[in-house]
Amino acid sequence: MSALTFDDKIKKLRPIMFVGTGSDVGKSVIAAGFCRIFKKDGFSPAPFKAQNMSLNSYVTADGLEMGRAQVVQAEAAGIPCQSDMNPVLLKPTNDRSSQVILNGKAVGNQSAYEYFMANDRRELFAAVKEAFDRLSEQYNPIVLEGAGSISELNLKHRDITNLRMAAHAGAATYLIADIDKGGVFGSVYGTIALLSKEERALMKGIIINKFRGDGRLFEDGKRMLEELTGLPVVGLLPYFRDIHIDQEDSVSLETKFRQSTAGKVNVAVVLLRRLSNFTDFDRLESDERVNLFYSQDPAEIEKADIIIIPGSKNTIEDMLAIKNNGVATAILKSHKSGKTVIGICGGYQMMGTEISDPHGVEGSIEKIPGLGILPVATELQNRKTTTQCSFSFLENPAQCTGYEIHMGFTKIHAAASPVATFEDGRQDGFLLNVKTWGCYIHGILDNDHVIEFLLKPYAASLEKPRASIHDFKEEQYNKLADIIRQNVDMDLIYKSLIIKSEVC
Structure with a gap:
């Protein structure tokens, strides 16, 4: 814990x-780390x-859809996820339009122009403020995450995600910059310089993320940024x-374009x-017996022991694409040669x-x-199925989720x-043989005995991992919280969050 101590007199922190x-600077992961820190410090x-x-979404216990990032952050906070944590979700269907999810339910498709220019942005902002207010009545503190850059001048007046939301919440706001991208001085100074006086008043500090090397070498840089912006640099995260x-989102997949590796079970995700x-494949990727990689290279896909065709937001266009780029042929060759091919949802x-x-859904x-691998045919429909489920896998009576x-x-x-x-007797998917099957269930590969079934033909001589997926995740959240504590001035953070009336 930080040097500050808390007692029963301090009951509430500001958000x-x-x-x-910009995008992909580490906001989601850092927010998750702070959720775990506040949980460990006795807050809710x-x-x-x-x-x-x-395109990475999840379904709540009451059948509502939300972004996966807030599900992860809720896990770090140790609480069930709910759609109020992410009231608006945009799922791109093509380069020009997205499906709009509002309060967990699909409300139709809109082009980017229609979405950002339409008058209903006011209605959306009202809806997200209501969702925040409901959440803030149940939990404390609320850990908000912004989107992209806060200095997009042409979009700020229509913004429902960044500093307008911070102002409504009364949140102590911290700017994150990714030093690994380069240009950190220009990006930080330019971002702060483009804020209005009112927006500037919301800012409490700067966190520099993804620093390589000895942090002491950035002391001069820290001082310069503080002089340029008038804000403290509260952390330098390695x-x-x-x-x-x-x-x-799939930006992170760029680090996973690996190739097949000897001595492990090679799993190619198309x-x-x-x-x-x-995230359907994170549990599998963490298995030490597995080398999991993403590829659209037919030659690399053919080298894999196991090929997984994942979900898609536009199944027909992606089906056409893999026929045109040779991936479909590679999958069929692998199937005919006796390798494992499975599909999840769109796959x-x-x-x-x-x-x-x-x-015309898609x-x-x-x-x-x-x-043509499985004897099934699909018709796309206007109605969207969103539900959590418990089920048994094949003949194994153990319950899966x-x-x-x-x-x-x-x-x-x-x-x-x-x-x-399923528990109610419904059935899902089709098993052609032990190496060829498909189903609609996301998260099916988070269940240990499904993983063992999948790997059995290839991993008999390899040692099974000892930790469960739950224990693995808990370990990661705790490690993340620890590294943030070690490299961020938590005293300054907490001082910016204490509501004076709560201190005697």
């Missing part, structure tokens, strides 16, 4: 917000991000590779253009004989042949051979 000089934190743009936290829910649909879209293509997010109905043209059986 804290982490904003950025909860995360909040007004608007996410991501670049780390040994702490594994689920990432918000890198779809609209790949969604890549399950692609493994079938056909995908049709009579209602676009103008009405029908496309699938890979996962969640569904899809807009398709898949019909099986063969004798039933389900992958999963």
